[in-house]
Amino acid sequence: NAGVTQTPKFQVLKTGQSMTLQCAQDMNHNSMYWYRQDPGMGLRLIYYSASEGTTDKGEVPNGYNVSRLNKREFSLRLESAAPSQTSVYFCASSRVNEKLFFGSGTQLSVL
């Protein structure tokens, strides 16, 4: 099993550019999440999807949009990237109130 797969692993953007981070899981989990990790800040929830067809805002949703394409896939879109969005992004999935399985992360730099 691949678990949670994220693409790309690295990305450099210029301010104002857009991009989509892709995430797929093969564990038949209902819940999927997008987190960002910044030094000294821990992991902060951007958006989550409790089930196919639903999405909800987390702690830091501004500047991001998400799409739960189907049960397997949950994408994160930056419409107009800003330097403050430079971070490491992690996708995760889980059954309800059980452990999170994380992807290997996307390192994003916005210049």
Next chain:
Amino acid sequence: QQQVKQSPQSLIVQKGGISIINCAYENTAFDYFPWYQQFPGKGPALLIAIRPDVSEKKEGRFTISFNKSAKQFSLHIMDSQPGDSATYFCAASTGNQFYFGTGTSLTVIP
């Protein structure tokens, strides 16, 4: 507002020693308390977890102590090894909402 407060930010322990990381929370609705271990360049991975109906859970060298009345929980790593050097995150959740501490960077010196 930080839902889960974690300390210390960094920790240096001699090989064979005990590493202790502490976390505190406010929301009494939390009902699942996992600890994650993260190595550089990797995603966090579940290390051990506890639910509030027990006060302690042990898996090998790793133990969670849970104090429901104080709203605190801690991770103890016994006989710490250089391979345990990593960043550790506590978390608390209810339903689909997971809240993480800010992380503790553990270095185990040989």
